[in-house]
Amino acid sequence: MPDQLTDAVILGGNRIPFGKAGGAYADASNQAMLTSTLDGLVARFGLAGERVGEVAAGAVLKHARDFNLTREAVLGSALAATTPAYDLQQACGTGLETVIQVANKIRLGQVDSGVAGGVDSASDAPIAVGEGLRKALLGASRARTPLARAKALAAVRPGDLAPETPRNAEPRTGLSMGEHQALTAREWGITREAQDELAAASHHQLAAAWDSGFFDDLATGFLRLSRDEGLRPDTSVDKLAGLSPVFGKGEGATMTAGNSTPLSDGAALVLLGSPQWAAEHRLPALARFVDAEVAAVDYVSGDEGLLMAPAYAVPRLLARQGLTLDDIDRFEIHEAFASTVLATLAAWESEEFCTGRLGLDGPLGTVDRSRLNVHGSSLAAGHPFAATGGRIVATLAKMLHDLGPGSRGLISVCAAGGQGVVAILEGC
Amino acid sequence: MADLMQLLTTNPLAKQLGVPQATRLRRGRELPSGPVAVGAVGGGTLALRTLELLGVPTRAALVDRPETRVTETTDDGRTREVPEAYPDSLGALVIDATGATSIADLEVVRGLLRPAMKGLERSGRVVVLGVEPETAGAPTAVATQQALEGIVRSVGKELRGGATANLVRVDLLTAEPTAPAELASTLLFLLHGRSAYVSGQVLHVGHGAGDPRVEEVLADRPFEGRVVVVTGAGRGIGAGIARTLARDGALVVAVDVPAGGQGLADVANSIGGTALQLDITAPDAGARIAAHVAQRFGDMGRIHAIVHNAGITRDRLLANTDEERWGSVLEVNLAAQIRINQVLLDAELPGGLDGGGRIVGVASTSGIAGNRGQANYAASKAGVIGLVRAMGADPRLAERGITVNAVAPGFIETEMTGRMPVATREVARRINSLQQGGRPVDVAETIGYLADPASSAVTGEVLRVCGQSQIGA
Numbered sequence: 001m002p003d004q005l006t007d008a009v010i011l012g013g014n015r016i017p018f019g020k021a022g023g024a025y026a027d028a029s030n031q032a033m034l035t036s037t038l039d040g041l042v043a044r045f046g047l048a049g050e051r052v053g054e055v056a057a058g059a060v061l062k063h064a065r066d067f068n069l070t071r072e073a074v075l076g077s078a079l080a081a082t083t084p085a086y087d088l089q090q091a092c093g094t095g096l097e098t099v100i101q102v103a104n105k106i107r108l109g110q111v112d113s114g115v116a117g118g119v120d121s122a123s124d125a126p127i128a129v130g131e132g133l134r135k136a137l138l139g140a141s142r143a144r145t146p147l148a149r150a151k152a153l154a155a156v157r158p159g160d161l162a163p164e165t166p167r168n169a170e171p172r173t174g175l176s177m178g179e180h181q182a183l184t185a186r187e188w189g190i191t192r193e194a195q196d197e198l199a200a201a202s203h204h205q206l207a208a209a210w211d212s213g214f215f216d217d218l219a220t221g222f223l224r225l226s227r228d229e230g231l232r233p234d235t236s237v238d239k240l241a242g243l244s245p246v247f248g249k250g251e252g253a254t255m256t257a258g259n260s261t262p263l264s265d266g267a268a269l270v271l272l273g274s275p276q277w278a279a280e281h282r283l284p285a286l287a288r289f290v291d292a293e294v295a296a297v298d299y300v301s302g303d304e305g306l307l308m309a310p311a312y313a314v315p316r317l318l319a320r321q322g323l324t325l326d327d328i329d330r331f332e333i334h335e336a337f338a339s340t341v342l343a344t345l346a347a348w349e350s351e352e353f354c355t356g357r358l359g360l361d362g363p364l365g366t367v368d369r370s371r372l373n374v375h376g377s378s379l380a381a382g383h384p385f386a387a388t389g390g391r392i393v394a395t396l397a398k399m400l401h402d403l404g405p406g407s408r409g410l411i412s413v414c415a416a417g418g419q420g421v422v423a424i425l426e427g428c
Numbered sequence: 429m430a431d432l433m434q435l436l437t438t439n440p441l442a443k444q445l446g447v448p449q450a451t452r453l454r455r456g457r458e459l460p461s462g463p464v465a466v467g468a469v470g471g472g473t474l475a476l477r478t479l480e481l482l483g484v485p486t487r488a489a490l491v492d493r494p495e496t497r498v499t500e501t502t503d504d505g506r507t508r509e510v511p512e513a514y515p516d517s518l519g520a521l522v523i524d525a526t527g528a529t530s531i532a533d534l535e536v537v538r539g540l541l542r543p544a545m546k547g548l549e550r551s552g553r554v555v556v557l558g559v560e561p562e563t564a565g566a567p568t569a570v571a572t573q574q575a576l577e578g579i580v581r582s583v584g585k586e587l588r589g590g591a592t593a594n595l596v597r598v599d600l601l602t603a604e605p606t607a608p609a610e611l612a613s614t615l616l617f618l619l620h621g622r623s624a625y626v627s628g629q630v631l632h633v634g635h636g637a638g639d640p641r642v643e644e645v646l647a648d649r650p651f652e653g654r655v656v657v658v659t660g661a662g663r664g665i666g667a668g669i670a671r672t673l674a675r676d677g678a679l680v681v682a683v684d685v686p687a688g689g690q691g692l693a694d695v696a697n698s699i700g701g702t703a704l705q706l707d708i709t710a711p712d713a714g715a716r717i718a719a720h721v722a723q724r725f726g727d728m729g730r731i732h733a734i735v736h737n738a739g740i741t742r743d744r745l746l747a748n749t750d751e752e753r754w755g756s757v758l759e760v761n762l763a764a765q766i767r768i769n770q771v772l773l774d775a776e777l778p779g780g781l782d783g784g785g786r787i788v789g790v791a792s793t794s795g796i797a798g799n800r801g802q803a804n805y806a807a808s809k810a811g812v813i814g815l816v817r818a819m820g821a822d823p824r825l826a827e828r829g830i831t832v833n834a835v836a837p838g839f840i841e842t843e844m845t846g847r848m849p850v851a852t853r854e855v856a857r858r859i860n861s862l863q864q865g866g867r868p869v870d871v872a873e874t875i876g877y878l879a880d881p882a883s884s885a886v887t888g889e890v891l892r893v894c895g896q897s898q899i900g901a
Binding site: 036039040042043044045046048049078213215216217219220221222223226227282283284 | 682686687688689690692693694696697698700701702703704705706707710723724725726
């Protein structure tokens with residue numbers, strides 16, 4: 001083990017355009033999407049036949065057969081079959097958590113390079129059998145005689161035959177993520193107009209980035225998509241204002257399909273390496289991985305909003321790095337819902353929250369909106385859960401590289417289970 | 429339907445029914461299996477010296493004269509005079525007609541050709557060597573040299589069984605004559621299976637900067653360690669070009685539009701190259717290609733060859749063609765490569781085109797013949813021909829040993845032509861001397877020949893890869 005930590009640098013990334021659930025990738029499996037994304041990355045960096053340190057990826061909605069999803073994708077890819085791989089899962093934080101994991105291993109010298117990211121399909125979601133049927137089938141498989149087997153199967157009731165599909169709901173509260181967020185939006189007084197403005201900006205900025213060729217070396221077309229399927233370049237605050245609320249109840253309901261992320265399909269990966277590995281492969285470093293923090297909140301008791309954990313993680317990370325919000329040149333705050341971003345910003349501006357909840361002397365500060373999600377985010381791109389972290393890391397690394405050495409970027413991703421994964425990158 | 433037509437043209441029963449059968453062509457770096465016969469008109473020696481340099485064994489060609497004919501008895505008992513026959517199938521006939529100056533010399537050419545017409549093996553070769561007619565001097569000599577073209581083009585149409593005929597014009601009567609080492613790569617290409625789908629063509633080999641070494645000419649992997657950029661490499665002919673050049677040692681930078689998708693990654697990964705997603709019409713396209721090369725191959729990394737293969741069609745009768753349909757085709761197929769060349773030809777630019785570098789364009793028989801509904805496409809492809817001729821004549825490029833050439837593919841079997849209506853496709857396949865469509869590899873091999881470091885004396889040429897298609901011939 002080296003005495004000194006080495007740097008971990010981000011060298012680039014690849015994602016496929018994100019599809020709408022039931023859309024272009026309706027029949028694509030997680031493995032197919034992840035493999036294609038990996039092959040695109042390998043081709044971009046000329047790594048065919050090479051062994052990289054490891055590939056870490058994950059999926060939130062996962063079939064039982066995909067227990068070794070990432071390793072299977074590696075075996076199906078142009079990478080050397082001797083490249084190790086593993087799956088990791090932290091809900092919507094999966095993609096960013098894999099980057100943290102691989103970066104940490106590189107920093108420790110355990111690997112010299114790695115690929116990190118994730119994939120998700122809301123279209124090709126697993127369907128499980130009901131608990132009654134499952135127990136009966138397991139009982140029948142344990143039975144030693146035909147009679148015992150018949151007896152076990154006889155326990156099945158018609159109601160047990162209904163399949164269980166994955167639900168976008170928190171197991172401990174029964175509320176969907178949107179319903180949780182509606183509570184938070186109301187608590188922070190986030191207006192419909194502010195949410196629609198953020199959503200419109202996300203679409204316009206992402207469309208501009210595609211138009212300018214920003215994604216030429218960050219994305220590879222897949223099936224019939226060459227751009228994100230849910231992207232609406234011509235949307236406007238007026239158009240968004242016409243949509244009916246879908247989360248929350250009554251007068252105060254502000255969250256619509258327009259200012260909430262749609263269910264999506266897609267995959268995204270990031271290539272990381274030590275500076276030495278990068279130099280040996282003649283790959284310029286885009287950004288250095290600086291540090292990361294994960295926070296969790298008690299949303300079950302109602303003490304805090306489900307998606308508010310990043311509001312806690314970011315101040316802790318900034319404090320550890322001796323930085324303030326003003327030191328950050330680019331903010332990438334995952335748009336689970338427009339109101340999630342706005343509630344997080346409001347919290348950091350709130351003296352009450354920052355002193356009471358964070359133990360600071362005063363408000364954390366204000367995020368310069370011109371530095372926020374400048375090439376759009378999940379509202380426009382879509383949000384295939386585990387793919388979002390990879391999308392953001394590669395996008396931010398390229399932006400920071402364009403800004404120049406020493407520029408700083410902050411990533412914040414909220415996740416189911418009341419967790420928040422955040423990280424800081426520095427431009428090279 | 430495609431399969432039905434394939435069945436009809438390859439099934440033995442179909443042959444008995446009189447459906448013309450496509451010969452399976454010899455391809456790759458393979459010489460003909462039979463002997464190579466050499467004959468000369470007027471004392472030319474360049475062909476023989478070049479074949480000796482290449483180490484290709486030769487035999488003297490038979491010459492048909494009245495006194496050499498033999499009497500043959502036909503099945504119905506009648507007798508007739510026939511030319512003396514070669515004892516074994518002939519692999520190729522090479523005629524050095526560089527010394528032909530009179531009409532009487534053309535009779536010798538006939539005498540050399542006649543025994544070979546039925547004596548060639550499958551995918552045999554006829555190569556005639558002449559000089560540029562305008563350098564031949566007296567009007568009769570010019571006429572004689574021009575006559576060779578008529579002979580070769582007719583022979584190409586008469587040969588069967590995948591055999592081809594081509595005319596190579598060299599500089600002999602000029603201040604800088606073509607050396608055997610300079611002719612070698614061309615002669616070898618025309619004898620090899622690499623030229624499977626090139627027939628009835630006339631091409632000029634001049635004098636380049638420095639004679640290639642024979643090991644260079646004979647190298648199986650002429651691009652070893654050299655960077656080659658191929659645009660439009662994600663599919664079809666472009667993928668074939670990338671694969672073929674990689675097979676021959678090239679470090680391929682495979683370029684295609686970002687929207688192209690998986691195809692590009694699959695091609696790049698299968699040949700150990702790199703994928704560069706790029707819209708070639710972007711103003712900074714040339715700079716981005718150079719930056720990619722400089723970055724991936726170091727400060728010393730330069731491009732040996734760029735193949736401008738990317739192209740689009742926006743077919744519509746001219747009566748229905750607006751400025752968008754017109755402009756987009758000219759932009760992608762012509763303007764983009766002009767801009768990219770300008771950038772890469774900067775000798776100081778890291779990752780630019782190397783001295784002794786190669787630029788290869790892709791024209792089309794449509795550019796030569798025009799095509800109904802393709803005025804925009806034909807304009808762009810004819811433009812490529814003009815571009816190549818102009819750059820090929822540029823002394824500043826010649827000084828740096830840079831050659832500029834193009835191929836003009838005819839009907840090539842690709843996913844795109846596979847979607848043509850059956851009848852149209854079958855006509856297109858058949859309307860050439862080889863009576864079949866070409867393959868992407870045929871275009872790729874021809875590009876490989878033009879991009880070969882040993883092809884330094886070939887510049888400003890547009891070589892058709894069309895099986896001697898009637899279109900635009």
